[in-house]
Amino acid sequence: MLNVNDLRTGIVFKEGPILWQVLTYEHIKMGRGSGNIKIKAKNLRTGAITEKSFITGARVDEANVSKEKTQYLYNDGETYNFMDPASFEQFSIQKPVLGDSAKYLKEGLEVNLIVSDGEALGVELPNSIVYEIKETGPGERGNSVSNVFKEAVLENDLIVKVPMFMGEGDRVKVDTRTGEYVERVK
Numbered sequence: 001m002l003n004v005n006d007l008r009t010g011i012v013f014k015e016g017p018i019l020w021q022v023l024t025y026e027h028i029k030m031g032r033g034s035g036n037i038k039i040k041a042k043n044l045r046t047g048a049i050t051e052k053s054f055i056t057g058a059r060v061d062e063a064n065v066s067k068e069k070t071q072y073l074y075n076d077g078e079t080y081n082f083m084d085p086a087s088f089e090q091f092s093i094q095k096p097v098l099g100d101s102a103k104y105l106k107e108g109l110e111v112n113l114i115v116s117d118g119e120a121l122g123v124e125l126p127n128s129i130v131y132e133i134k135e136t137g138p139g140e141r142g143n144s145v146s147n148v149f150k151e152a153v154l155e156n157d158l159i160v161k162v163p164m165f166m167g168e169g170d171r172v173k174v175d176t177r178t179g180e181y182v183e184r185v186k
Helices: 097-102
Strands: 013-017 017-029 036-041 049-055 059-064 065-077 079-083 089-093 110-116 118-124 128-134 149-154 159-163 173-174 179-185
Touching: 079 097, 089 097, 089 118, 097 118, 149 173, 159 173, 159 179
Parallel strands: none
Antiparallel strands: 013 017, 013 059, 017 036, 036 049, 065 079, 065 110, 079 089, 110 118, 128 149, 128 173, 149 159, 173 179
16 A cells, blocks of 8 residues: 555556556645645546545555666557667557657657556656757747747657747757746757
């Protein structure tokens, strides 16, 4: 059993037959009563996201999952192909299993594959990934009162808002949790 106070982002727990992965964690204590733990969790089999609330001190079942290092190779339509870097064994995962994580994948990226009883449940991406800008509009002068952004298409066809001074060929760091521009990379 796992105490709900120990639930943090990325932890996987079990409720009945359903495996949940914690996306956000918040501890709330008001006045004299006991505290509450509010989490946003993702169902690893269906991809559905829901909010859950627990009383401080409650317990949930610990999930029997493992994280295996893999390297993303390529996408051939509905399947995404990965390789085990130790044994060089290749395998494919269906797009619905990856969910929103699929849009951040780029060739050669190392990710952790979440596995339970031999079944792939998804991938754990790094918090930020560096991409090259494939195309973007021209930087216009004049709007310098505040931070002004324009859309840019990255090397993996992801569309992100970047500052006006960014151009094609520049490299940017993108936060995979929010999908937002973080900083320019030299």
